[in-house]
Amino acid sequence: MSKHSKPAARLDRAQLPRLDAHTLGTWRQAPAIGIVHLGLGNFHRAHQALLTEMAMHKAGGDWAICGVNLLDDTAMQAALAPQENLYSVLIRDAAGEQVVVVQSIREVLVLPREPEAVMARLRDPATRIVSLTVTEKGYCYDARTGGLDLTHPAVQHDLAHPDQPCSVPGLLVAALRARRAQPFTVMSCDNLAHNGRVLRQVVIDFAAQIDPELAAWIAAEVCFPCTMVDRIAPATTDADRAAAELALGAIDAWPVPCERFYQWVIEDRFAQGRPAWEKVGATLTDDVIPYELAKLRMLNGTHSTIAYLSLLAGFETVDQAIADPTIYTLIRNMMTEEIAPTLRMPAGFDVLAYRDELLARYANPALKHRIAQISMDGSLKLPPRLLGTLQERLAAGLPVRRHLLAVAAWMRCLWGVSDHGQRFELSDPIAPRLLKIAADCSNAPDQLVVQLLGVSEIFSPQLAQSDQLRVDLLQALLALEDGALRAAKALG
């Protein structure tokens, strides 16, 4: 409901002067597009798009963004078009809400509908950075080989039709082929370990299949900086739309809620320049890997743990779960005792302060970060978030009880029934296979563990072949029969 008596109009550029208190600044001449971003979701809009705008206000540069949706989904484009691609970010903490209208996105394209327009943007020499938030699924990466998954249907399609790409590697290779005079920098902003290296490898592998000489040129000339990105940005709800309208006196069809905290650590390798992100709080460094690992294990690893235990225990949001003393204690101890000792951070990084800040962020009552959202795509999330720590510590003979409980909780969630008998479904790219295993082993937890450990996309040979792990996971799975909270409490 609007506080204005007339029905509110849609947010658009004509309203910006009136919205002075909600904008980050004005431009005499709007910046031109310099970045093509693949994967225009809430996370990008609350993080890189906002920080890029802040950097342009501070230091100039033509770094406006063309956002591309890779899937055949026009919802975001349709929502933003009447708003001239403006949208608001609802920055929330316990103290209140700040509403900021973001102006840095100048164009939104949908690849399957407008392939020529996407390719024209990528070919345009003004495009100097192509950034990505396409989620783990988008990389077509096979952790078993450490390279491109050549059996992936989208990859197979693109190898047969290299001029009509639909996959990330296929699209980047087609574009880079056209950019040999002046390649853009390719910047992954996804939650993968060594995200830039993974992306570089899948792109080179794809190119090698169609043109080995192009592959060698990409390997020699194209920069793929690694980045660590962090800001919790839940999916938008109708309540968020109402909040945006109330604050702006204009309708925003797709605002983004997020927390106040943000972090961005970027490997400083950009062949053709970059926005002055260092002026707006980003850390530019030559080694992102320690930060990436800390974030993946401490934040995302515990997020996934909270998610699977919460599905069983019946919590719907992260703040609800972390308010439970048993979950709080388990997560805090998991970070202190199991994760922190695996991290090798630069001098001055206080890992326990990082832990405490995470716990406070999880408790943010204004975010309502939904468990269902975090629990998606477990087959791709488990390895970088939980299994790396698990494998390292198992090999060193160190205790991993909370990680075992987390993995066992994911396994139990495949049965799709909470401790209170409620049914739920896990969304996952390999859900049919996982659910078939769960159904085949419905009364046989020992078989469930054996069969799931055999899914080689998830579990490395070292983990799959570990008798110790099999026994320990079975024990954790059996402990969950008494309820997730009771099992968590027993570990402390």
Ligand code: CS2
């Ligand atoms: C979350 C992340 O949905 C998830 O799996 O763990 O999206 C998390 O909120 C972000 O990585 C925070 O930066």
